[in-house]
Amino acid sequence: xxxxxxxxxxxxxxxxxxxxxxxxxxxxxxxxxxxxxxxxxxxxxxxxxxxxxxxxxxxxxxxxxxxxxxxxxxxxxxxxxxxxxxxxxxxxxxxxxxxxxxxxxxxxxxxxxxxxxxxxxxxxxxxxxxxxxxxxxxxxxxxxxxxxxxxxxxxxxxxxxxxxxxxxxxxxxxxxxxxxxxxxxxxxxxxxxxxxxxxxxxxxxxxxxxxxxxxxxxxxxxxxxxxxxxxxxxxxxxxxxxxxxxxxxxxxxxxxxxxxxxxxxxxxxxxxxxxxxxxxxxxxxxxxxxxxxxxxxxxxxxxxxxxxxxxxxxxxxxxxxxxxxxxxxxxxxxxxxxxxxxxxxxxxxxxxxxxxxxxxxxxxxxxxxxxxxxxxxxxxxxxxxxxxxxxxxxxxxxxxxxxxxxxxxxxxxxxxxxxxxxxxxxxxxxxxxxxxxxxxxxxxxxxxxxxxxxxxxxxxxxxxxxxxxxxxxxxxxx
Numbered sequence: 211x212x213x214x215x216x217x218x219x220x221x222x223x224x225x226x227x228x229x230x231x232x233x234x235x236x237x238x239x240x241x242x243x244x245x246x247x248x249x250x251x252x253x254x255x256x257x258x259x260x261x262x263x264x265x266x267x268x269x270x271x272x273x274x275x276x277x278x279x280x281x282x283x284x285x286x287x288x289x290x291x292x293x294x295x296x297x298x299x300x301x302x303x304x305x306x307x308x309x310x311x312x313x314x315x316x317x318x319x320x321x322x323x324x325x326x327x328x329x330x331x332x333x334x335x336x337x338x339x340x341x342x343x344x345x346x347x348x349x350x351x352x353x354x355x356x357x358x359x360x361x362x363x364x365x366x367x368x369x370x371x372x373x374x375x376x377x378x379x380x381x382x383x384x385x386x387x388x389x390x391x392x393x394x395x396x397x398x399x400x401x402x403x404x405x406x407x408x409x410x411x412x413x414x415x416x417x418x419x420x421x422x423x424x425x426x427x428x429x430x431x432x433x434x435x436x437x438x439x440x441x442x443x444x445x446x447x448x449x450x451x452x453x454x455x456x457x458x459x460x461x462x463x464x465x466x467x468x469x470x471x472x473x474x475x476x477x478x479x480x481x482x483x484x485x486x487x488x489x490x491x492x493x494x495x496x497x498x499x500x501x502x503x504x505x506x507x508x509x510x511x512x513x514x515x516x517x518x519x520x521x522x523x524x525x526x527x528x529x530x531x532x533x534x535x536x537x538x539x540x541x542x543x544x545x546x547x548x549x550x551x552x553x554x555x556x557x558x559x560x561x562x563x564x565x566x567x568x569x570x571x572x573x574x575x576x577x578x579x580x581x582x583x584x585x586x587x588x589x590x591x592x593x594x595x596x597x598x599x600x601x602x603x604x605x606x607x608x609x610x611x612x613x614x615x616x617x618x619x620x621x622x623x624x625x626x627x628x629x630x631x632x633x634x635x636x637x638x639x640x641x642x643x644x645x646x647x648x649x650x651x652x653x654x655x656x657x658x659x660x661x662x663x664x665x666x667x668x669x670x671x672x673x674x675x676x677x678x679x680x681x682x683x684x685x686x687x688x
Contacts, residue, residue, distance in 0.1 A: 222279050222280075222568070223236055223237070223568060224236075224237040224275070224276070224279065224568050225237060225568060225569055225570055226443070226472055226474055226570055226571070227474065227518060227570050228472045228473055228474070229376065229451065229473040229474065229475050230375070230376050230472075230473045234569075234570050235472065237442075237472065239281070239442050240440055240441070240442055240471065243280070243281055243282060244281060244282045244283075244284070245276045245281045245282070245283045245284070245442050245443065246283075246284045246286075246437045246438075246441035246442045246443070247269065247272070247273065247283065247284070247285045247286065247441075247442065247443045247444075247445060248286045248287075248288075248429070248432075248433045248436075248437055248441060248443070248444050248445070248470065249265070249266070249269045249285070249286065249287045249288075249330075249444075249445040249446060250265075250287075250288065250429060250444075250445070250446035250447075250450055250454065250455075251266070251287040251288045251289055251290070251318075251333070252289055252290065252314070252315065252318040253290040253293055253295065253296070254289060254290065254291055254296065254310070254311045254312075254314035254315045254318065255293070255295040255296045255298075255299050255310065255311075255314065256299070256314055257314055257317040257318075257495055257496070257497060258314075258317060258318045258321045258495070258496050259479075259486055259487075259493035259494050259495050259496065260479055260486070260494050260496055260499055260508065260512060260523070261478055261479035261485070261486035261487070261493070261494075262318070262321075262496075263318075263321050263322065263325060263327075263496050263512065264476060264478075264479050264512045264521070265445075265446065265447050265476050266287065266322050266327050267322075267325055267327055267509060267512050267513050267614075268445075268476040268513070268517040268571075269285075269287075269445050269474075269476070270322075270326075270327040270328055270513075270614060271513055271517075271571060271573065271612075271613060271614065272443075272445075272474070272517075272571055273285050273328065274328070274612050274613070274614060275567050275571060275612060278559075278612050283331070284331045284332075284436075284437065285328075285330045285331045285332075286330060286331060286332045286333075286334070286432070286433070286436045286437060287330040287332075287333055288333070288334050288335070288336065288428065288429060288432055289311075289315055289318075289333060289334070289335045289336065290336050290425065290428065291308070291311040291312075291315065291335045291336055291337050292307065292311070292336055292337050292412065292422055292423065293336075293425050294425075296310055296311055297411055297412075301410070307412055308337075308412075315335075317496075317497065320496075320497070321496035321497070321500075324496065324500050324505045324508075325496075325505050325508055325509045325512070326505070326506070326509050326614040326615075326619075326621055326622070327614070328614075332436050334432045334435070334436065336423060336428040336432075339428065339431055339432050339435065340414045340423070342431040342432065342434065342435050343403075343404070343423055343427050343428065343431045344416050344417070345431075346427065346430060346431050346434070346461065346465055347363050347403055347404060347416075347427070348417070349465050349466070350365065350403075350461065350464055350465055351363070353464060353465070353466075354366075354369055355369045355370060355460075355464040355465075356403060356464075357396065358418040359393065359394025359395065359396075360393045360394040360406055361406030361407065361418055361419035361420070361421055362391075362392055362393065362394060362402055362404060362405055362406045362418075362421070363402070363403045363404035363416075363418055364392075364394075364395055364396070364400040364401065364402055364403065365400060365401050365403055365457065365460060365461060365464075366396065366397070366400055367381065367397065367399050367400055367401070367460065368381070368397060369464070370460045370463070370464050372459075372460075372463070373456070373460050374452075374456060375459075376451060376452070376455055376456050376459055376473060377451050377452040377456050379452065381399065384399050385398070385399070391405065391406065391408055392405070401424065401426065401453065401457050402424040403423070403424045403426065403427040403461065404416060404418065404421050404422070404423060404424060404427070405421050405422055405423070405424055406419060406420075406421045407419065407420040407421045407422075425454065426453070426454055426457035426458055426461065427461060429454070429458050430458045430461040430462040430465070430467075430469075433458075433462065433469070433470075434462065434465075434467055439466070439467040439468055439469075440467065440468035440469065440471065441469070441470060441471070442470070442471050442472060443470065443471070443472045443473075443474055444458075444469070444470035444472070444473050444474070445473075445474045445475070445476070446475060446476075447475060447476055447477075447478065448475045448476070448477055448478060449478070449485065450475070451475060455473065474517075475518070476517045476518065477517065477518050477519055477520045477521070478520055478521070479512070479520075479521045479523055480520050480521065480522050480523065481494075481522070481523045483522075486523065494523060496508075503528055503532065504532070505622075506535065506615065506617070506622045507528065507531055507532045507535055508528075509614060509615060510531045510532075510534065510535045510615055511527065511528050511531035513573065513613060513614070513615070514531070514573055514574065514577050514613070515573070515574065516570075516571070516572065516573060516574055517571060517573070518570075534581075535615070535617070536673075536684055537581075537584060538580065538581075538584055538606065538610070538615075538617060539617040539684070540673075540675075540684045541584045541587050541588055541591075541603070541606070542603055542606065542607075542617050542618055543682075543684075544588075544591055544675075545587065545591070545599050545600060545602075545603045546603075546618075547682075548591070548596060548599065549596065549600060552618065553600050553603045553604055553607065553618075554604060554607070555604055555607035555608040555611050555616070556601075556604040556605045556607070556608040557608070558608065559605070559608045559609050559612060560579055560583065560605055560609070562579045563576045563579040563580070563609050563612075566578075566579065567612070573613065576609065576613070577613075579609065580606060580609050580610060583602050583605050583606050583609070584602070584606060586598075586602050587599050587602030587603055587606065590602060641667070641672065641683050644663060644667065645663075645674070645681050645683065647663060648660050648663040648664060648674075648681070649681065651663065667683070672684070
């Protein structure tokens with residue numbers, strides 16, 4: 211999915227909400243013209259629901275906007291392929307842990323691809339970086355910030371005075387009971403970086419005995435390996451602020467890294483007010499959603515609210531997204547039919563769109579510019595102003611290209627995805643038969659029958675438009 215060319219003049223100011231500062235800040239990269247992003251990716255104990263994919267999609271839009279503005283982006287999204295939940299699933303299903311992880315990693319990548327997310331620059335797995343984790347633990351023990359006990363390695367939270375600055379909690383009010391097998395802690399709030407071997411669990415050798423990584427260590431180690439001791443943006447869902455991101459900061463900074471300069475967190479997809487999660491039994495799997503809805507509609511639904519706003523899941527909201535995108539798509543199709551060839555995206559997005567995106571990725575405000583432009587284009591079509599209609603479509607393509615929603619992008623060709631092109635063709639053939647009957651009624655001036663057919667199609671959720679090349683149908687609003 212190609213993006214527009216470079217639009218970096220050295221004076222562009224992009225502003226982002228930094229969780230650590232609790233305010234919107236001007237973005238100043240560590241290296242001029244370059245942006246480094248680390249996003250906490252999937253823990254692959256199960257297939258993804260749309261709440262999981264939302265995070266990847268939000269940061270995909272961020273990455274696209276930086277690239278549109280001319281920055282060279284290094285985007286790292288990790289895979290947690292070993293943790294307590296994956297091991298528990300392995301025991302429940304009597305399957306190797308790596309088999310569960312691999313199958314679900316593929317499911318995540320299929321979901322990202324289906325919804326048009328660009329592949330990351332690097333996608334490291336936790337189990338591929340044990341060496342880096344051991345090196346970091348050794349450095350932390352030498353610096354007095356970690357200690358080994360009974361084969362476990364713990365981070366000493368009291369050794370790091372800035373612990374909990376991101377989540378703004380008080381250590382004395384923080385209670386973390388010891389996990390199973392986490393023996394030898396000096397303080398119950400100390401967290402495990404390495405967990406001693408247990409029967410039936412995968413292990414790797416270390417100077418402190420065999421075991422496996424704790425959850426938090428992997429990201430500190432992998433961010434250091436791929437982005438260095440300092441990088442621009444660390445992202446993830448709101449639920450990761452504590453303990454995961456808080457513990458990452460403690461490990462990395464105690465090790466000597468400057469770590470992330472900005473912390474950006476996306477909000478959740480909720481159902482009946484609760485965060486969508488497998489543990490609550492309210493997850494909506496991506497693999498099932500793409501059978502019910504076009505993937506581009508799912509991207510529109512998940513990607514167009516502001517990344518810091520909660521999305522309350524409902525089929526009504528998805529139908530609204532479907533109708534909104536259909537209006538954009540219908541405009542594009544009408545212009546292409548009129549000119550008889552494709553219309554390339556404009557070289558620049560409209561200033562109002564750019565202003566909205568520069569201001570903390572204001573996608574809702576940017577999308578309003580898109581719909582205004584579509585309305586202007588439809589007015590141009592109604593006035594038979596071909597040049598204006600083409601110009602508006604070029605602008606729409608440029609804007610939607612940044613959002614990964616360009617209806618003419620080859621990525622979306624052949625939709626509706628798993629529902630199959632054959633089914634789409636069958637529906638089109640059936641509708642055409644009905645439209646032919648309507649045209650026959652119009653030819654014999656049987657206006658009552660023609661109108662009745664049109665109204666019946668409308669009640670079925672189809673919109674009929676009469677044009678110079680005959681009637682055409684599109685998904686309307688019931």
